[in-house]
Amino acid sequence: MQSASVDIVQAGKTFGSHIALAPIDMEIRQGEFMTLLGPSGCGKSTLLNMIAGFVTPSSGAIRMAGADVTRLPPYRRKIGMVFQNYALFPHMTVADNLAYGLKMQKLPKAEIRAQVARTLEVIKLTKFADRHPRQLSGGQQQRVAIGRAVITNPQVLLLDEPLSALDKNLRGSMQVEIKEIQQRLGITTVFVTHDQAEALSMSDRIAVMSEGRVRQVGTPDEVYERPSDGFVASFLGDVTRIFGRLTEIRGGAAVILTEAGPLRLPEAQADLVLGQDCEVFIRPEHLTLVPDGQPAMLRGTVAMRIYQGGHFDILVDHPGAVGGHILLRLTDREQAAQAEPGRQIGLHCDPKNLRAFPSA
Amino acid sequence: MTRSSIFYWFVTPAILLALLYAAALSCILVFSLREHVPGSLVVGGWTVENFSFLLRPLLIAVFSDTALICLLTALATLLVGYPIAYALVRVRSSFLRATILIIAITPMFTGEITRTYSWLLVLGNSGFINAALLQLGLIAEPVQMMFTLPAVVLVLVHFTLPIMVIILATAISQIDPAYTKASESLGAGPLRSFWHVTLPLSAPGLIAGIITCFAWTFSAFATPQLIGGGKVNMIGNVVYQIGISSFNFPLAAVLSLAGVLFTIVLVGLMRFALRPLDHIRVG
Numbered sequence: 266m267q268s269a270s271v272d273i274v275q276a277g278k279t280f281g282s283h284i285a286l287a288p289i290d291m292e293i294r295q296g297e298f299m300t301l302l303g304p305s306g307c308g309k310s311t312l313l314n315m316i317a318g319f320v321t322p323s324s325g326a327i328r329m330a331g332a333d334v335t336r337l338p339p340y341r342r343k344i345g346m347v348f349q350n351y352a353l354f355p356h357m358t359v360a361d362n363l364a365y366g367l368k369m370q371k372l373p374k375a376e377i378r379a380q381v382a383r384t385l386e387v388i389k390l391t392k393f394a395d396r397h398p399r400q401l402s403g404g405q406q407q408r409v410a411i412g413r414a415v416i417t418n419p420q421v422l423l424l425d426e427p428l429s430a431l432d433k434n435l436r437g438s439m440q441v442e443i444k445e446i447q448q449r450l451g452i453t454t455v456f457v458t459h460d461q462a463e464a465l466s467m468s469d470r471i472a473v474m475s476e477g478r479v480r481q482v483g484t485p486d487e488v489y490e491r492p493s494d495g496f497v498a499s500f501l502g503d504v505t506r507i508f509g510r511l512t513e514i515r516g517g518a519a520v521i522l523t524e525a526g527p528l529r530l531p532e533a534q535a536d537l538v539l540g541q542d543c544e545v546f547i548r549p550e551h552l553t554l555v556p557d558g559q560p561a562m563l564r565g566t567v568a569m570r571i572y573q574g575g576h577f578d579i580l581v582d583h584p585g586a587v588g589g590h591i592l593l594r595l596t597d598r599e600q601a602a603q604a605e606p607g608r609q610i611g612l613h614c615d616p617k618n619l620r621a622f623p624s625a
Numbered sequence: 626m627t628r629s630s631i632f633y634w635f636v637t638p639a640i641l642l643a644l645l646y647a648a649a650l651s652c653i654l655v656f657s658l659r660e661h662v663p664g665s666l667v668v669g670g671w672t673v674e675n676f677s678f679l680l681r682p683l684l685i686a687v688f689s690d691t692a693l694i695c696l697l698t699a700l701a702t703l704l705v706g707y708p709i710a711y712a713l714v715r716v717r718s719s720f721l722r723a724t725i726l727i728i729a730i731t732p733m734f735t736g737e738i739t740r741t742y743s744w745l746l747v748l749g750n751s752g753f754i755n756a757a758l759l760q761l762g763l764i765a766e767p768v769q770m771m772f773t774l775p776a777v778v779l780v781l782v783h784f785t786l787p788i789m790v791i792i793l794a795t796a797i798s799q800i801d802p803a804y805t806k807a808s809e810s811l812g813a814g815p816l817r818s819f820w821h822v823t824l825p826l827s828a829p830g831l832i833a834g835i836i837t838c839f840a841w842t843f844s845a846f847a848t849p850q851l852i853g854g855g856k857v858n859m860i861g862n863v864v865y866q867i868g869i870s871s872f873n874f875p876l877a878a879v880l881s882l883a884g885v886l887f888t889i890v891l892v893g894l895m896r897f898a899l900r901p902l903d904h905i906r907v908g
Contacts, residue, residue, distance in 0.1 A: 317806075317810060318809075319806060319809075338809070338814070339806070339809040339810050340809045340810070340811075340812050340813055340814050340818075341812075343812075344810055345810065345811075346806070346807065346810035348803050348806065348807060349803075350801070350803065352801065352803035352804050352806065352807040353807075354804060354807070354808075354822060354826075355826070356825045356826060356828075365808070365811050365813075365821070366811035366812055369811055369812040369813045369817065370812060413807075413811070414810075417811065417812065423810075
């Protein structure tokens with residue numbers, strides 16, 4: 266079966282007076298890896314379950330490969346789904362779990378056997394065919410769950426926080442495996458997660474959601490580098506926010522008055538009106554140390570230096586920053602050595618990397 | 626108080642009861658080994674003669690009838706109880722759930738005699754069913770329902786239903802609804818999902834329910850006594866007749882012991898026969 270595009274047309278869901286998902290439009294392209302990212306309760310699972318057919322939208326429509334599936338139950342939708350706890354059938358062996366979807370399609374036994382064997386090879390579990398799920402490790406169960414979801418050649422693969430039950434090391438390698446299988450099959454994939462690192466590393470595009478709304482849809486670098494609002498900016502990656510007010514717009518530059526004095530940034534990066542209270546967002550990797558005695562954009566005392574293995578996180582006291590600290594990330598050991606706790610340092614950030622959004 | 630001392634406090638009543646039961650059972654054992662003196666409650670000398678009585682065709686028939694009634698009851702209770710238990714677990718409205726629970730559990734709190742007598746009003750020749758059918762002109766004469774095996778089974782089902790529902794509901798509530806979702810995502814409709822996933826995953830409950838109901842019905846007395854009316858006899862009724870009508874306590878004791886042993890052996894066998902399903906552990 267050909268993998269399909271998914272069109273969500275003004276689809277929304279309300280439970281009584283509670284809006285789980287405000288009507289949204291979203292187009293998931295054929296073969297695309299789309300991630301729904303957001304904190305719990307943001308509506309991402311509702312949207313996924315809507316695409317799967319487990320939740321009927323209160324309004325709007327869902328199309329797969331152009332065909333309206335809004336009223337189709339899940340078992341007629343040609344989907345493959347991987348659940349948070351895998352939901353592998355505990356009373357069936359690995360092979361039976363894989364065969365289940367094909368059996369439901371009433372394929373001839375010989376063909377089922379051949380396809381199961383092929384899938385076992387893909388998920389590298391041929392030796393485990395006759396085991397029960399309980400006898401497998403978390404990562405192996407995960408692979409069975411993926412194999413079971415793709416063996417029927419579904420139009421769309423839906424993944425509901427499939428990595429959250431795994432420990433951190435395994436998660437990294439499973440990310441790669443999922444991505445590999447997805448690319449090999451070229452299957453349209455919708456992936457739900459609250460883990461921004463997972464979203465950034467796996468997706469073709471990310472839809473950042475909060476409170477039942479889609480805040481931004483874009484490629485990983487778009488949502489990271491050019492967030493559409495303060496929520497997106499702070500949800501993806503680390504960020505320092507500095508309180509301020511837009512006081513002036515002159516010559517294409519916006520001037521924001523902060524505790525640390527005026528900050529200038531290109532007007533296009535400040536979505537504000539004159540006099541509006543705002544926050545200036547700075548990514549830790551965009552800040553650099555300024556040598557002593559030279560003018561700096563921000564100044565403060567180093568409060569803490571945290572060794573992170575590959576880099577150092579430096580917390581710099583600053584009264585104007587949300588939380589009272591500026592976060593700075595240094596990979597250079599010599600520079601990091603200078604940022605000794607208790608020492609005054611100056612910081613600089615290229616204005617093109619600054620963003621300002623209205624205060625929440 | 627330490628954990629273990631609390632534990633002993635909790636266990637003490639159980640131990641006292643167990644001792645009491647053991648004492649009663651020993652009395653029965655002693656009776657079973659004494660000679661019967663016809664026409665008297667006083668027993669004679671020691672003997673093992675009484676046990677040969679068990680091999681009489683009449684007794685074998687009573688045992689197999691009892692086992693049959695118990696099996697039919699357990700299976701029928703399962704059929705009636707499963708949908709109720711399923712609804713109890715999966716229905717979303719808490720009002721509806723409470724209603725189902727109350728209706729399903731009430732029989733437990735009705736005295737056995739009361740419950741059985743009310744069935745007389747339903748099943749009797751001038752009972753509710755016959756009256757209704759006669760009134761509708763569907764039958765010309767009352768259908769004989771009392772004193773038949775199906776009637777006994779029917780009333781026993783009513784008796785065992787609450788316990789079956791509780792056991793099944795516990796088992797079904799252990800099944801993660803995600804299994805059903807997974808099954809549906811793989812192309813199986815609700816019926817096939819139920820058949821291939823939910824039902825097999827409730828196997829532990831099915832086994833526990835059948836065994837419990839079987840063992841529970843085995844000692845039934847009032848129901849077969851009143852509804853069977855001497856035409857449908859279970860072991861309890863025969864023990865009663867021999868003990869109270871003929872005053873043959875030694876023989877009654879032998880029968881009682883045999884009943885207990887028979888139940889233990891049958892339940893053990895059933896457990897063994899269902900071993901292959903044991904690897905199903907849900908959760």
